[in-house]
Amino acid sequence: MMMNISPRLPGENNKDYSYRVIKANIMSLNLRPGQVISEIDLAAALEISRTPVREVLAMLKEEHLVEVYPQVGTYVSKINLQLIEEAAFMRFTLEKEVLKLACASFPVEELLELKKNAALQKLLLGQQGQAPEFHKLDTEFHHIIFRGNKKENVWTSITRLSTHYNRIRLLSEMERSYDDTIRQHLRIVEIIENKEMENAERMYQEHILWPMKNWEALYHRDSPYASYF
The missing domain is CATH 1.20.120.530 (GntR ligand-binding domain-like)
Structure with missing residues (x-):
């Protein structure tokens, strides 16, 4: 999974940083609608732990940008x-x-x-x-x-x-x-x-x-x- 990783902003914590970068990649279509994504891969790309990434994915789910299917996987939401x-x-x-x-x-x-x-x-x-x-x-x-x-x-x-x-x-x-x-x-x-x-x-x-x-x-x-x- 290739993401555009922008530099961390001054004072930006892991959660805010991962939210900004992941959402930007979804909105720019760099992470394509329907594409499978994972906490492990996102955390590795951002060089942070999985916990803030998990919290961010929950936030993006509330914003209709991520779909989570238990026992199946997590996907970038298709365009509705x-x-x-x-x-x-x-x-x-x-x-x-x-x-x-x-x-x-x-x-x-x-x-x-x-x-x-x-x-x-x-x-x-x-x-x-x-x-x-x-x-x-x-x-x-x-x-x-x-x-x-x-x-x-x-x-x-x-x-x-x-x-x-x-x-x-x-x-x-x-x-x-x-x-x-x-x-x-x-x-x-x-x-x-x-x-x-x-x-x-x-x-x-x-x-x-x-x-x-x-x-x-x-x-x-x-x-x-x-x-x-």
Whole structure:
């Protein structure tokens, strides 16, 4: 089992460290949906004891990212279409309203951060193999909008429900161009800056709901990724 092992953060204990690294490998699809994993292998890869790894796997099970079958084994959860639909519904319902709030009032310093983020995304236009980097910028882009509206706890709730949604989104970004998504982000910045509240709902239909139609090819039975679902 190959994992990307990032350096330990200052003051990070074994449990926090293993949780961060294992979850990051699941969310990045480095640990594939349906892949068998074991406490022994994970502990060896992280060079820690099995106890914190066992605790982390229990936490990830609660987050629907790990499945444990007694007497059989532990697996990375396959991507669940119902959880994707629920996350998309939550994101669309809440994000269009938060965008409207941002049109009414948005701190200058947060708008500057949003523009910086969008500028970094723009540098990725036309580039291949940058899906993981784009995905990080994408997540932070939306986080900034919630933060600027003092809705960080709402964003945390969205993030917790969006683990399966974010995995299929990353898979789509790896297979398809993410140029359209970057252009949509640039447009969202314009909507906030120009206070175009009337365009918020349409923008998030295009940004969140419409791309889901393209995802059907990923879980079709003839797809090379059919086993991920």
